[in-house]
Each structure stands twice: as C-alpha cells, then as structure tokens.
Amino acid sequence: MDNKCVKDTQKYIKELKIKTPTHNQLVKNLSGGNQQKVIELVALGVLYLFFGIFGSNFLTSSTLIIIIELI
Numbered sequence: 001m002d003n004k005c006v007k008d009t010q011k012y013i014k015e016l017k018i019k020t021p022t023h024n025q026l027v028k029n030l031s032g033g034n035q036q037k038v039i040e041l042v043a044l045g046v047l048y049l050f051f052g053i054f055g056s057n058f059l060t061s062s063t064l065i066i067i068i069e070l071i
Contacts, residue, residue: 006023009023010023012041016037016038016041017037018030018034018037018038019031019034020034
C-alpha cells in the first residue's frame with residue numbers, strides 16, 4: 001500500500017470513528033457497526049466513481065481500491 005493510500009485510509013478511519021487496531025485490519029474482522037461504516041464509505045465511493053456527484057477530493061480511486069480489497 002503506498003503512502004497516500006495509508007494516509008487516506010487512516011483519515012477515513014479517524015473521520016468515521018471506525019474502531020480498529022490497525023488500518024490493515026480486514027473488514028470481516030471488524031464489529032458489525034464498523035463494518036457498516038466501511039460499506040457506507042464504499043457505497044459513496046461507487047456513486048462518486050459512476051456518477052461523479054461528489055467533489056474530486058472525496059475519495060481517490062486508489063484509496064477506494066484498497067478499501068474494496070480489504071473487504
């Protein structure tokens with residue numbers, strides 16, 4: 001994972017208050033509520049990629065790819 005992806009991932013973990021021991025934690029090992037937060041983030045990212053309804057700095061495509069890989 002490149003440095004930008006790590007920083008972006010840590011940013012979203014902090015902003016969404018996802019409780020995880022590390023940014024490398026698999027989503028399937030998170031609690032149900034934290035899994036929901038990740039799924040909501042992914043859903044918004046998909047809307048961004050397909051419809052471009054959010055600002056360009058909402059999610060980078062590389063960050064979204066990393067999040068999907070973690071699922």
